[in-house]
Amino acid sequence: MNPEPDEFSRRSVTRVVPPVNPRKLAKVPFVELADGRLQGVVSSGSDIARVYVSSIVADSHEFSCSTNNNRPCGGLGSRPCKHLQSMVAEAVVQYGYARVVRFLRVEAPADGTATDIVHGLKGGPRRAQVAEVFTRFLRHLAYLEQPGTNEPLPDMQWFPAMGAR
Amino acid sequence: MQPAAIAPLLNEPPAGVTETVTLIGDFDEYLTQGFARPDARRADVLDGVVAGLAGTPLGRPVAEAVAKLTSGPIGFEQLSVLAGARAALWGAVHDALSAQADEAAGRRRPDWPDITVAHSADTPISAVTAARSWLNDLAVLGWNGLDHEVVSAVNQPVETLLASPEHRRLGLLLDGFAAELRACLPIATLERIPTRRWADLWTRAVLLASGHPAAEAGTVTGRFLPLGTEILEHGTVFQVRVHGLLETKDGPPIQVRASVAASKVDTILGPACWRLLSAHGVLLTALAEHRAVTLTDMPILPGGELLWDEDHAAIGDEADPFATARVRLAESVPAAVPPLERHPVALAHPVFLEGYKVGGDERHPVVFELGDVSLPVAVDRLPDSGPLNGKLVSGSAACIGLLRWDGEWLLQPLAVLAKRKGTAVHTGDWAKGPTDPKAQKAEAKAAESVNVLRERAGRLLRK
Structure with missing residues:
Protein backbone atom coordinates (compact mmCIF):
# COMPACT_ATOMS: atom_id res chain seq x y z
CA MET A 1 0.00 0.00 0.00
CA ASN A 2 1.32 3.47 -0.85
CA PRO A 3 -0.54 5.93 1.31
CA GLU A 4 -0.47 9.59 0.31
CA PRO A 5 1.59 11.76 2.69
CA ASP A 6 -1.64 12.97 4.17
CA GLU A 7 -2.94 9.46 4.57
CA PHE A 8 0.34 8.33 6.14
CA SER A 9 -0.31 10.65 9.07
CA ARG A 10 -3.79 9.17 9.47
CA ARG A 11 -2.85 5.55 9.81
CA SER A 12 -2.30 3.66 13.04
CA VAL A 13 -0.28 0.96 11.30
CA THR A 14 2.43 2.06 8.94
CA ARG A 15 6.09 1.25 8.52
CA VAL A 16 8.23 3.93 10.12
CA VAL A 17 11.61 2.26 10.63
CA PRO A 18 13.05 1.24 7.25
CA PRO A 19 13.70 -2.51 7.09
CA VAL A 20 17.26 -3.71 7.76
CA ASN A 21 19.00 -6.33 5.63
CA PRO A 22 20.38 -9.60 6.97
CA ARG A 23 24.18 -9.81 7.18
CA LYS A 24 26.87 -12.05 8.61
CA LEU A 25 27.63 -11.04 12.18
CA ALA A 26 30.92 -12.86 12.82
CA LYS A 27 33.23 -9.90 12.06
CA VAL A 28 31.01 -7.03 13.19
CA PRO A 29 28.47 -8.40 15.67
CA PHE A 30 26.91 -5.02 16.37
CA VAL A 31 26.39 -1.77 14.49
CA GLU A 32 23.83 0.98 15.00
CA LEU A 33 22.88 4.51 14.03
CA ALA A 34 22.14 6.02 17.42
CA ASP A 35 22.89 8.95 19.69
CA GLY A 36 24.25 10.92 16.74
CA ARG A 37 26.91 8.32 15.94
CA LEU A 38 27.50 5.38 13.69
CA GLN A 39 28.85 3.03 16.31
CA GLY A 40 29.58 -0.62 16.64
CA VAL A 41 31.65 -3.49 17.91
CA VAL A 42 34.20 -5.33 15.77
CA SER A 43 35.62 -8.73 16.69
CA SER A 44 39.40 -8.89 17.00
CA GLY A 45 41.02 -10.94 14.28
CA SER A 46 43.54 -12.46 16.67
CA ASP A 47 41.99 -12.71 20.14
CA ILE A 48 38.55 -14.31 20.48
CA ALA A 49 37.92 -12.64 23.84
CA ARG A 50 38.71 -9.14 22.57
CA VAL A 51 36.51 -6.73 20.67
CA TYR A 52 37.05 -3.23 19.33
CA VAL A 53 34.58 -0.45 19.95
CA SER A 54 34.42 1.88 16.95
CA SER A 55 32.43 5.03 16.36
CA ILE A 56 32.04 7.90 13.90
CA VAL A 57 30.25 11.08 14.93
CA ALA A 58 27.63 12.34 12.46
CA ASP A 59 28.44 15.78 10.95
CA SER A 60 31.93 16.28 12.51
CA THR A 67 39.45 -2.18 22.71
CA ASN A 68 36.66 -2.85 25.18
CA ASN A 69 39.31 -2.34 27.90
CA ASN A 70 39.79 1.18 26.63
CA ARG A 71 43.20 0.62 25.00
CA PRO A 72 43.56 2.64 21.80
CA CYS A 73 43.56 0.60 18.60
CA GLY A 74 47.13 0.21 17.29
CA GLY A 75 46.02 0.58 13.70
CA LEU A 76 44.39 3.98 14.18
CA GLY A 77 46.30 6.87 12.61
CA SER A 78 45.04 10.02 11.01
CA ARG A 79 42.73 7.88 8.86
CA PRO A 80 40.17 5.22 9.93
CA CYS A 81 41.64 1.81 10.83
CA LYS A 82 40.45 -1.51 9.38
CA HIS A 83 37.96 -1.95 12.24
CA LEU A 84 36.26 1.33 11.37
CA GLN A 85 36.30 0.36 7.70
CA SER A 86 34.67 -3.00 8.48
CA MET A 87 32.07 -1.27 10.62
CA VAL A 88 31.13 1.14 7.82
CA ALA A 89 30.98 -1.74 5.32
CA GLU A 90 28.63 -3.75 7.55
CA ALA A 91 26.51 -0.68 8.32
CA VAL A 92 26.03 -0.26 4.57
CA VAL A 93 24.89 -3.90 4.29
CA GLN A 94 22.52 -3.59 7.23
CA TYR A 95 20.99 -0.15 6.66
CA GLY A 96 21.71 0.49 3.00
CA TYR A 97 24.22 2.96 1.56
CA ALA A 98 21.86 5.93 1.29
CA ARG A 99 20.73 5.75 4.90
CA VAL A 100 24.30 5.67 6.24
CA VAL A 101 25.32 8.59 4.02
CA ARG A 102 22.32 10.61 5.14
CA PHE A 103 22.86 9.81 8.81
CA LEU A 104 26.55 10.77 8.81
CA ARG A 105 25.91 13.70 6.47
CA VAL A 106 28.95 12.74 4.45
CA GLU A 107 29.70 13.94 0.95
CA ALA A 108 29.71 10.85 -1.23
CA PRO A 109 28.47 9.89 -4.70
CA ALA A 110 24.80 9.00 -5.00
CA ASP A 111 25.46 5.36 -5.82
CA GLY A 112 28.78 4.77 -4.10
CA THR A 113 30.18 2.13 -1.76
CA ALA A 114 31.38 1.90 1.84
CA THR A 115 34.84 2.96 0.64
CA ASP A 116 33.38 6.22 -0.70
CA ILE A 117 31.91 6.90 2.74
CA VAL A 118 35.27 6.29 4.45
CA HIS A 119 36.96 8.60 1.91
CA GLY A 120 34.34 11.25 2.49
CA ARG A 126 39.47 11.57 18.69
CA ARG A 127 39.23 9.45 21.83
CA ALA A 128 35.58 8.78 22.63
CA GLN A 129 33.68 7.17 25.47
CA VAL A 130 34.09 3.45 24.87
CA ALA A 131 32.00 2.40 27.85
CA GLU A 132 28.80 3.93 26.53
CA VAL A 133 28.90 2.07 23.20
CA PHE A 134 30.06 -1.15 24.82
CA THR A 135 27.17 -0.96 27.28
CA ARG A 136 24.78 -0.56 24.34
CA PHE A 137 26.27 -3.73 22.83
CA LEU A 138 25.92 -5.68 26.08
CA ARG A 139 22.33 -4.50 26.36
CA HIS A 140 21.78 -5.66 22.78
CA LEU A 141 23.15 -9.12 23.65
CA THR A 149 6.15 -14.61 27.17
CA ASN A 150 2.72 -16.13 26.52
CA GLU A 151 0.88 -12.92 27.42
CA PRO A 152 -1.34 -11.55 24.66
CA LEU A 153 0.60 -8.22 24.40
CA PRO A 154 -2.27 -6.27 22.78
CA ASP A 155 0.04 -3.31 22.07
CA MET A 156 1.84 -5.45 19.49
CA GLN A 157 -1.20 -4.92 17.24
CA TRP A 158 0.54 -1.68 16.21
CA PHE A 159 3.53 -3.70 15.01
CA PRO A 160 2.46 -6.23 12.38
CA ALA A 161 5.34 -7.83 10.49
CA MET A 162 5.54 -6.04 7.14
CA GLY A 163 8.46 -7.76 5.53
CA ALA A 164 7.24 -10.03 2.72
CA ARG A 165 9.31 -9.53 -0.40
CA MET B 1 -18.54 -15.27 3.95
CA GLN B 2 -20.89 -13.86 1.36
CA PRO B 3 -20.46 -10.43 -0.26
CA ALA B 4 -23.67 -9.47 1.53
CA ALA B 5 -21.76 -9.69 4.81
CA ILE B 6 -19.04 -7.33 3.61
CA ALA B 7 -21.00 -4.86 1.48
CA PRO B 8 -22.62 -2.88 4.32
CA LEU B 9 -19.17 -2.18 5.79
CA LEU B 10 -17.85 -0.70 2.59
CA ASN B 11 -20.73 1.68 2.03
CA GLU B 12 -20.68 4.06 4.92
CA PRO B 13 -19.09 4.22 8.37
CA PRO B 14 -21.45 4.03 11.35
CA ALA B 15 -22.89 7.31 12.62
CA GLY B 16 -20.41 9.47 14.53
CA VAL B 17 -17.26 7.67 13.40
CA THR B 18 -16.11 10.33 10.94
CA GLU B 19 -16.67 13.18 13.42
CA THR B 20 -14.92 11.34 16.26
CA VAL B 21 -11.94 10.44 14.11
CA THR B 22 -11.64 14.11 13.06
CA LEU B 23 -11.65 15.18 16.71
CA ILE B 24 -8.90 12.65 17.47
CA GLY B 25 -6.95 14.02 14.49
CA ASP B 26 -7.12 17.54 15.94
CA PHE B 27 -5.87 16.27 19.28
CA ASP B 28 -3.00 14.48 17.53
CA GLU B 29 -2.03 17.71 15.79
CA TYR B 30 -1.88 19.35 19.21
CA LEU B 31 0.38 16.58 20.49
CA THR B 32 2.63 16.96 17.44
CA GLN B 33 3.26 20.60 18.31
CA GLY B 34 3.68 19.88 22.02
CA PHE B 35 1.56 20.90 24.99
CA ALA B 36 4.01 23.60 26.03
CA ARG B 37 2.76 25.97 23.36
CA PRO B 38 -0.95 26.48 23.75
CA ASP B 39 -2.72 28.97 21.52
CA ALA B 40 -6.31 29.93 20.89
CA ARG B 41 -6.99 27.54 18.03
CA ARG B 42 -5.55 24.68 19.96
CA ALA B 43 -7.53 25.56 23.06
CA ASP B 44 -10.56 24.92 20.85
CA VAL B 45 -9.31 21.41 20.23
CA LEU B 46 -9.26 20.61 23.93
CA ASP B 47 -12.69 22.18 24.31
CA GLY B 48 -13.85 19.83 21.57
CA VAL B 49 -12.52 16.83 23.50
CA VAL B 50 -14.21 18.07 26.68
CA ALA B 51 -17.50 18.52 24.81
CA GLY B 52 -17.16 15.11 23.17
CA LEU B 53 -16.96 13.41 26.55
CA ALA B 54 -19.44 15.56 28.43
CA GLY B 55 -22.05 13.42 30.11
CA THR B 56 -19.75 10.37 30.28
CA PRO B 57 -17.93 9.32 33.45
CA LEU B 58 -14.79 10.87 31.95
CA GLY B 59 -16.48 14.25 31.39
CA ARG B 60 -15.56 15.88 34.68
CA PRO B 61 -11.98 14.64 35.09
CA VAL B 62 -11.23 15.67 31.50
CA ALA B 63 -12.67 19.16 32.00
CA GLU B 64 -10.59 19.55 35.17
CA ALA B 65 -7.41 18.28 33.52
CA VAL B 66 -7.84 20.65 30.58
CA ALA B 67 -8.41 23.59 32.96
CA LYS B 68 -5.21 22.74 34.85
CA LEU B 69 -3.28 22.20 31.64
CA THR B 70 -3.93 25.70 30.38
CA SER B 71 -3.18 27.35 33.70
CA GLY B 72 -0.07 25.75 35.11
CA PRO B 73 2.79 23.29 34.73
CA ILE B 74 1.85 20.06 32.96
CA GLY B 75 1.84 16.98 35.16
CA PHE B 76 1.54 13.29 34.37
CA GLU B 77 -1.81 13.14 36.11
CA GLN B 78 -3.42 15.56 33.63
CA LEU B 79 -1.74 13.86 30.70
CA SER B 80 -3.02 10.46 31.76
CA VAL B 81 -6.58 11.85 31.91
CA LEU B 82 -6.14 13.25 28.40
CA ALA B 83 -4.70 9.93 27.18
CA GLY B 84 -7.73 8.27 28.77
CA ALA B 85 -10.01 10.68 26.90
CA ARG B 86 -8.31 9.96 23.58
CA ALA B 87 -8.50 6.21 24.25
CA ALA B 88 -12.20 6.52 25.11
CA LEU B 89 -12.90 8.27 21.80
CA TRP B 90 -11.15 5.45 19.93
CA GLY B 91 -13.03 2.99 22.12
CA ALA B 92 -16.33 4.39 20.91
CA VAL B 93 -15.16 4.16 17.29
CA HIS B 94 -14.03 0.58 17.87
CA ASP B 95 -17.38 -0.40 19.36
CA ALA B 96 -19.36 1.11 16.49
CA LEU B 97 -17.21 -0.56 13.84
CA SER B 98 -17.14 -3.90 15.64
CA ALA B 99 -20.93 -3.88 15.99
CA GLN B 100 -21.27 -3.04 12.29
CA ALA B 101 -19.07 -5.98 11.28
CA ASP B 102 -20.79 -8.36 13.70
CA GLU B 103 -24.21 -7.34 12.44
CA ALA B 104 -23.19 -7.79 8.81
CA ALA B 105 -21.91 -11.29 9.65
CA GLY B 106 -25.02 -12.09 11.67
CA ARG B 107 -22.92 -12.63 14.78
CA ARG B 108 -23.72 -11.79 18.37
CA ARG B 109 -20.76 -10.80 20.52
CA PRO B 110 -21.30 -11.32 24.25
CA ASP B 111 -21.04 -8.34 26.56
CA TRP B 112 -17.89 -7.83 28.58
CA PRO B 113 -18.47 -9.50 31.96
CA ASP B 114 -18.98 -6.98 34.70
CA ILE B 115 -15.78 -7.68 36.59
CA THR B 116 -14.27 -5.24 38.98
CA VAL B 117 -10.54 -5.35 38.61
CA ALA B 118 -8.30 -4.27 41.41
CA HIS B 119 -6.34 -1.17 40.54
CA SER B 120 -3.07 -1.23 42.40
CA ALA B 121 -2.43 1.89 44.46
CA ASP B 122 1.16 0.87 45.20
CA THR B 123 3.92 3.33 44.57
CA PRO B 124 5.29 2.49 41.10
CA ILE B 125 8.84 1.23 40.72
CA SER B 126 11.35 3.90 39.76
CA ALA B 127 11.53 2.71 36.13
CA VAL B 128 7.79 3.38 35.76
CA THR B 129 8.27 6.84 37.26
CA ALA B 130 11.10 7.43 34.78
CA ALA B 131 8.90 6.24 31.91
CA ARG B 132 6.15 8.63 33.01
CA SER B 133 8.52 11.54 33.04
CA TRP B 134 9.78 10.58 29.57
CA LEU B 135 6.20 10.47 28.24
CA ASN B 136 5.64 13.83 29.91
CA ASP B 137 8.64 15.27 28.07
CA LEU B 138 7.36 13.97 24.74
CA ALA B 139 3.98 15.60 25.27
CA VAL B 140 5.46 18.90 26.36
CA LEU B 141 8.04 19.11 23.56
CA GLY B 142 5.98 17.64 20.72
CA TRP B 143 7.50 15.38 18.07
CA ASN B 144 9.32 18.29 16.45
CA GLY B 145 11.05 19.18 19.70
CA LEU B 146 12.75 15.80 20.20
CA ASP B 147 16.49 15.20 19.96
CA HIS B 148 18.85 12.29 20.66
CA GLU B 149 19.21 13.22 24.30
CA VAL B 150 15.47 13.26 24.99
CA VAL B 151 14.83 10.02 23.11
CA SER B 152 17.75 8.16 24.73
CA ALA B 153 16.50 9.00 28.21
CA VAL B 154 14.10 6.07 27.88
CA ASN B 155 16.87 3.46 27.41
CA GLN B 156 17.56 2.89 31.09
CA PRO B 157 13.93 2.53 32.22
CA VAL B 158 13.19 0.22 29.27
CA GLU B 159 15.98 -2.09 30.33
CA THR B 160 14.53 -2.37 33.84
CA LEU B 161 10.93 -2.74 32.62
CA LEU B 162 11.83 -5.55 30.22
CA ALA B 163 13.50 -7.47 33.02
CA SER B 164 10.37 -7.36 35.19
CA PRO B 165 7.57 -9.72 34.04
CA GLU B 166 4.76 -7.46 35.24
CA HIS B 167 6.21 -4.44 33.43
CA ARG B 168 7.42 -6.17 30.29
CA ARG B 169 4.42 -5.04 28.27
CA LEU B 170 5.22 -1.37 28.89
CA GLY B 171 8.91 -2.05 28.23
CA LEU B 172 8.19 -3.70 24.86
CA LEU B 173 5.91 -0.88 23.79
CA LEU B 174 8.38 1.85 24.77
CA ASP B 175 11.25 0.01 23.09
CA GLY B 176 9.40 -0.19 19.77
CA PHE B 177 8.19 3.40 20.04
CA ALA B 178 11.62 4.82 20.92
CA ALA B 179 13.24 2.94 18.02
CA GLU B 180 10.86 4.72 15.63
CA LEU B 181 11.55 8.13 17.12
CA ARG B 182 15.30 7.44 17.00
CA ALA B 183 15.15 6.37 13.34
CA CYS B 184 13.32 9.60 12.45
CA LEU B 185 15.61 12.13 14.14
CA PRO B 186 15.87 15.00 13.42
CA ILE B 187 12.08 14.98 13.14
CA ALA B 188 11.86 18.61 11.99
CA THR B 189 13.40 17.57 8.65
CA LEU B 190 11.06 14.60 8.26
CA GLU B 191 8.94 14.71 5.13
CA ARG B 192 5.89 13.34 6.89
CA ILE B 193 5.17 12.54 10.52
CA PRO B 194 3.17 9.43 11.48
CA THR B 195 0.95 11.66 13.61
CA ARG B 196 -1.84 9.22 14.43
CA ARG B 197 0.45 6.27 15.00
CA TRP B 198 2.74 8.08 17.44
CA ALA B 199 -0.20 9.58 19.30
CA ASP B 200 -1.62 6.04 19.57
CA LEU B 201 1.65 4.66 20.92
CA TRP B 202 2.03 7.58 23.33
CA THR B 203 -1.55 7.10 24.57
CA ARG B 204 -1.05 3.37 25.11
CA ALA B 205 2.20 3.93 26.96
CA VAL B 206 0.67 6.59 29.22
CA LEU B 207 -2.21 4.26 30.11
CA LEU B 208 0.12 1.34 30.79
CA ALA B 209 2.42 3.54 32.88
CA SER B 210 -0.59 4.75 34.87
CA GLY B 211 -1.07 1.22 36.21
CA HIS B 212 -2.94 -1.23 34.03
CA PRO B 213 -5.40 -3.52 35.83
CA ALA B 214 -4.87 -7.21 35.15
CA ALA B 215 -7.80 -9.56 34.53
CA GLU B 216 -7.88 -12.98 36.16
CA ALA B 217 -7.51 -16.08 34.05
CA GLY B 218 -9.92 -19.02 34.00
CA THR B 219 -9.29 -22.36 32.29
CA VAL B 220 -10.70 -24.21 29.27
CA THR B 221 -10.69 -27.80 28.07
CA GLY B 222 -11.38 -28.74 24.46
CA ARG B 223 -10.03 -28.98 20.93
CA PHE B 224 -8.15 -25.99 19.50
CA LEU B 225 -8.44 -25.69 15.73
CA PRO B 226 -6.01 -23.10 14.29
CA LEU B 227 -7.41 -20.85 11.55
CA GLY B 228 -4.44 -18.65 10.80
CA THR B 229 -1.34 -16.98 12.17
CA GLU B 230 -0.39 -13.34 12.41
CA ILE B 231 3.18 -12.28 13.04
CA LEU B 232 3.91 -9.13 15.00
CA GLU B 233 7.39 -7.78 15.46
CA HIS B 234 9.65 -4.83 16.03
CA GLY B 235 13.42 -4.69 16.41
CA THR B 236 13.50 -6.51 19.75
CA VAL B 237 10.47 -8.81 19.80
CA PHE B 238 8.90 -11.51 17.63
CA GLN B 239 5.32 -12.52 18.41
CA VAL B 240 3.18 -15.25 16.87
CA ARG B 241 -0.55 -14.90 17.41
CA VAL B 242 -2.64 -17.87 16.32
CA HIS B 243 -6.34 -17.30 15.69
CA GLY B 244 -8.44 -20.39 16.08
CA LEU B 245 -11.66 -21.99 17.23
CA LEU B 246 -12.09 -23.87 20.46
CA GLU B 247 -14.54 -26.77 20.47
CA THR B 248 -15.74 -27.51 23.96
CA LYS B 249 -18.13 -30.20 25.22
CA ASP B 250 -21.16 -28.01 24.80
CA GLY B 251 -22.26 -25.17 22.56
CA PRO B 252 -20.84 -23.75 19.34
CA PRO B 253 -17.06 -23.26 18.98
CA ILE B 254 -15.62 -20.08 20.47
CA GLN B 255 -13.07 -17.79 18.83
CA VAL B 256 -9.77 -17.76 20.76
CA ARG B 257 -6.17 -16.76 20.20
CA ALA B 258 -2.85 -18.13 21.41
CA SER B 259 0.14 -15.79 21.54
CA VAL B 260 3.78 -16.57 22.16
CA ALA B 261 6.63 -14.08 21.92
CA ALA B 262 10.41 -14.05 22.16
CA SER B 263 12.94 -11.27 22.62
CA LYS B 264 15.29 -10.71 19.71
CA VAL B 265 17.50 -8.08 18.11
CA ASP B 266 17.05 -6.34 14.76
CA THR B 267 19.72 -8.42 12.98
CA ILE B 268 17.73 -11.61 13.61
CA LEU B 269 15.03 -11.59 10.95
CA GLY B 270 13.02 -13.67 8.55
CA PRO B 271 12.16 -17.36 9.05
CA ALA B 272 15.05 -17.75 11.56
CA CYS B 273 12.86 -15.97 14.14
CA TRP B 274 10.78 -19.13 14.56
CA ARG B 275 13.80 -20.77 16.19
CA LEU B 276 13.45 -18.37 19.10
CA LEU B 277 10.10 -20.00 19.90
CA SER B 278 11.33 -23.58 19.96
CA ALA B 279 10.08 -24.01 23.54
CA HIS B 280 6.53 -24.08 22.14
CA GLY B 281 6.90 -27.31 20.16
CA VAL B 282 3.24 -28.34 20.26
CA LEU B 283 2.01 -25.00 18.93
CA LEU B 284 4.66 -24.86 16.20
CA THR B 285 3.90 -28.45 15.13
CA ALA B 286 0.20 -27.62 14.93
CA LEU B 287 1.00 -24.71 12.58
CA ALA B 288 3.55 -26.49 10.42
CA GLU B 289 1.53 -29.70 10.05
CA HIS B 290 -2.00 -28.21 10.17
CA ARG B 291 -3.09 -30.12 13.24
CA ALA B 292 -5.52 -29.58 16.07
CA VAL B 293 -4.34 -29.29 19.69
CA THR B 294 -6.08 -30.88 22.64
CA LEU B 295 -6.22 -28.45 25.55
CA THR B 296 -6.72 -29.57 29.14
CA ASP B 297 -7.30 -26.86 31.74
CA MET B 298 -5.49 -24.30 29.57
CA PRO B 299 -5.50 -20.85 31.19
CA ILE B 300 -7.60 -18.29 29.29
CA LEU B 301 -8.32 -14.59 29.82
CA PRO B 302 -11.91 -13.26 29.57
CA GLY B 303 -11.16 -11.70 26.13
CA GLY B 304 -10.55 -15.13 24.55
CA GLU B 305 -6.76 -14.98 24.92
CA LEU B 306 -5.25 -18.36 25.78
CA LEU B 307 -2.22 -18.12 28.05
CA TRP B 308 -0.41 -20.82 26.11
CA ASP B 309 1.23 -23.41 28.34
CA GLU B 310 2.57 -26.55 26.67
CA ASP B 311 1.94 -28.55 29.85
CA HIS B 312 -1.77 -28.21 29.07
CA ALA B 313 -1.52 -28.91 25.33
CA ALA B 314 -1.19 -32.15 23.37
CA ILE B 315 -0.82 -32.40 19.61
CA GLY B 316 -3.95 -33.75 17.92
CA ASP B 317 -5.14 -35.03 14.54
CA GLU B 318 -4.83 -33.29 11.23
CA ALA B 319 -7.17 -30.28 10.99
CA ASP B 320 -7.15 -28.34 7.74
CA PRO B 321 -7.69 -24.65 8.59
CA PHE B 322 -9.69 -24.23 5.37
CA ALA B 323 -12.08 -26.95 6.48
CA THR B 324 -12.39 -25.25 9.88
CA ALA B 325 -13.01 -21.90 8.18
CA ARG B 326 -15.56 -23.31 5.74
CA VAL B 327 -17.49 -25.47 8.18
CA ARG B 328 -17.17 -24.06 11.68
CA LEU B 329 -16.28 -20.36 11.47
CA ALA B 330 -19.78 -19.14 10.58
CA GLU B 331 -21.36 -20.63 13.71
CA SER B 332 -18.51 -19.67 16.05
CA VAL B 333 -18.96 -17.20 18.91
CA PRO B 334 -16.56 -14.25 19.19
CA ALA B 335 -15.23 -13.07 22.53
CA ALA B 336 -15.95 -9.76 24.21
CA VAL B 337 -13.09 -7.25 23.94
CA PRO B 338 -11.58 -5.93 27.20
CA PRO B 339 -12.56 -2.25 27.56
CA LEU B 340 -8.99 -0.94 27.63
CA GLU B 341 -8.07 -2.78 24.44
CA ARG B 342 -10.85 -1.20 22.39
CA HIS B 343 -9.11 0.63 19.60
CA PRO B 344 -9.83 0.02 15.90
CA VAL B 345 -6.32 -1.43 15.55
CA ALA B 346 -7.49 -4.35 17.72
CA LEU B 347 -10.30 -5.26 15.29
CA ALA B 348 -9.33 -8.63 13.87
CA HIS B 349 -12.47 -10.53 12.96
CA PRO B 350 -11.53 -13.83 11.29
CA VAL B 351 -13.24 -14.26 7.92
CA PHE B 352 -13.28 -16.78 5.08
CA LEU B 353 -13.70 -15.44 1.55
CA GLU B 354 -14.05 -17.14 -1.81
CA GLY B 355 -15.52 -16.43 -5.20
CA TYR B 356 -13.86 -13.02 -5.44
CA LYS B 357 -12.11 -11.42 -8.38
CA VAL B 358 -8.70 -9.90 -7.76
CA GLY B 359 -8.23 -6.32 -8.84
CA GLY B 360 -6.17 -3.33 -7.77
CA ASP B 361 -5.98 0.42 -7.97
CA GLU B 362 -3.53 3.23 -7.32
CA ARG B 363 -4.01 3.23 -3.57
CA HIS B 364 -4.30 -0.50 -3.09
CA PRO B 365 -2.21 -2.84 -5.22
CA VAL B 366 -4.54 -5.74 -4.38
CA VAL B 367 -8.30 -5.54 -3.97
CA PHE B 368 -10.82 -8.37 -3.65
CA GLU B 369 -13.91 -7.63 -5.70
CA LEU B 370 -16.99 -9.30 -4.25
CA GLY B 371 -19.98 -8.68 -6.43
CA ASP B 372 -20.08 -4.91 -6.77
CA VAL B 373 -18.02 -4.09 -3.67
CA SER B 374 -14.22 -3.98 -3.32
CA LEU B 375 -12.31 -4.89 -0.19
CA PRO B 376 -8.70 -3.61 -0.10
CA VAL B 377 -6.18 -6.29 0.86
CA ALA B 378 -3.40 -5.29 3.26
CA VAL B 379 -0.63 -7.06 1.37
CA ASP B 380 1.86 -4.87 3.23
CA ARG B 381 1.01 -6.81 6.38
CA LEU B 382 2.56 -10.05 5.15
CA PRO B 383 5.55 -11.30 7.15
CA ASP B 384 8.90 -12.37 5.66
CA SER B 385 9.02 -15.27 8.13
CA GLY B 386 6.44 -17.27 6.14
CA PRO B 387 5.78 -18.27 2.53
CA LEU B 388 2.67 -16.16 1.88
CA ASN B 389 3.34 -13.15 -0.35
CA GLY B 390 1.43 -10.64 -2.44
CA LYS B 391 1.77 -12.68 -5.62
CA LEU B 392 0.16 -15.72 -4.01
CA VAL B 393 -2.64 -13.56 -2.64
CA SER B 394 -3.24 -12.12 -6.13
CA GLY B 395 -3.44 -15.62 -7.59
CA SER B 396 -5.78 -16.98 -4.95
CA ALA B 397 -9.30 -18.40 -5.15
CA ALA B 398 -10.06 -18.52 -1.41
CA CYS B 399 -8.64 -16.73 1.60
CA ILE B 400 -8.67 -16.91 5.39
CA GLY B 401 -8.01 -13.46 6.78
CA LEU B 402 -8.66 -10.90 9.45
CA LEU B 403 -11.04 -8.03 8.88
CA ARG B 404 -9.11 -4.92 9.95
CA TRP B 405 -9.82 -1.22 10.11
CA ASP B 406 -7.27 1.55 9.68
CA GLY B 407 -9.20 4.54 8.41
CA GLU B 408 -11.05 2.07 6.16
CA TRP B 409 -11.85 -1.65 6.22
CA LEU B 410 -9.01 -3.89 5.07
CA LEU B 411 -8.44 -7.61 4.76
CA GLN B 412 -5.24 -9.02 6.25
CA PRO B 413 -4.61 -12.40 4.57
CA LEU B 414 -3.46 -15.32 6.75
CA ALA B 415 -3.80 -18.16 4.25
CA VAL B 416 -4.86 -18.69 0.62
CA LEU B 417 -5.83 -21.46 -1.75
CA ALA B 418 -4.17 -21.01 -5.14
CA LYS B 419 -6.47 -20.73 -8.15
CA ARG B 420 -4.40 -23.33 -9.96
CA LYS B 421 -4.16 -26.73 -8.28
CA GLY B 422 -5.74 -25.40 -5.08
CA THR B 423 -2.48 -25.49 -3.13
CA ALA B 424 -2.81 -24.01 0.36
CA VAL B 425 -0.25 -21.51 1.67
CA HIS B 426 -0.37 -20.26 5.28
CA THR B 427 1.71 -17.58 7.04
CA GLY B 428 2.62 -20.14 9.71
CA ASP B 429 3.77 -22.91 7.36
CA TRP B 430 7.44 -22.35 8.23
CA ALA B 431 6.92 -22.62 11.99
CA LYS B 432 9.33 -25.54 12.08
CA GLY B 433 11.64 -24.21 9.38
CA PRO B 434 11.13 -23.25 5.72
CA THR B 435 9.95 -25.96 3.33
CA ASP B 436 11.30 -24.16 0.27
CA PRO B 437 15.00 -24.99 -0.52
CA LYS B 438 15.99 -21.39 -1.28
CA ALA B 439 14.42 -20.13 1.93
CA GLN B 440 16.02 -23.03 3.80
CA LYS B 441 19.47 -21.87 2.76
CA ALA B 442 18.77 -18.28 3.76
CA GLU B 443 17.33 -19.42 7.06
CA ALA B 444 20.41 -21.51 7.87
CA LYS B 445 22.58 -18.46 7.21
CA ALA B 446 20.38 -16.23 9.34
CA ALA B 447 20.29 -18.79 12.13
CA GLU B 448 24.06 -18.45 12.25
CA SER B 449 23.47 -14.87 13.49
CA VAL B 450 21.70 -16.22 16.54
CA ASN B 451 24.66 -18.50 17.25
CA VAL B 452 27.24 -15.74 16.80
CA LEU B 453 25.39 -13.43 19.16
CA ARG B 454 24.86 -16.19 21.72
CA GLU B 455 28.60 -16.97 21.61
CA ARG B 456 29.46 -13.27 22.06
CA ALA B 457 26.95 -13.00 24.89
CA GLY B 458 28.43 -16.03 26.62
CA ARG B 459 31.90 -14.58 26.41
CA LEU B 460 31.23 -10.93 27.19
CA LEU B 461 28.08 -10.72 29.32
CA ARG B 462 29.16 -12.71 32.34
CA LYS B 463 32.48 -11.02 32.95
Missing part, protein backbone atom coordinates in the same frame (compact mmCIF):
# COMPACT_ATOMS: atom_id res chain seq x y z
CA HIS A 61 33.06 12.79 11.40
CA GLU A 62 35.48 12.48 14.31
CA PHE A 63 36.21 8.80 14.69
CA SER A 64 37.53 6.55 17.39
CA CYS A 65 38.54 2.93 17.89
CA SER A 66 39.62 1.24 21.12
CA LEU A 121 34.92 11.47 6.26
CA LYS A 122 36.29 14.92 6.98
CA GLY A 123 37.11 14.49 10.68
CA GLY A 124 40.14 13.07 12.43
CA PRO A 125 40.73 10.61 15.27
CA ALA A 142 21.04 -9.26 26.80
CA TYR A 143 17.86 -9.33 24.70
CA LEU A 144 18.71 -12.88 23.69
CA GLU A 145 18.86 -13.92 27.32
CA GLN A 146 15.40 -12.66 28.18
CA PRO A 147 12.67 -15.26 28.63
CA GLY A 148 9.75 -15.25 26.19
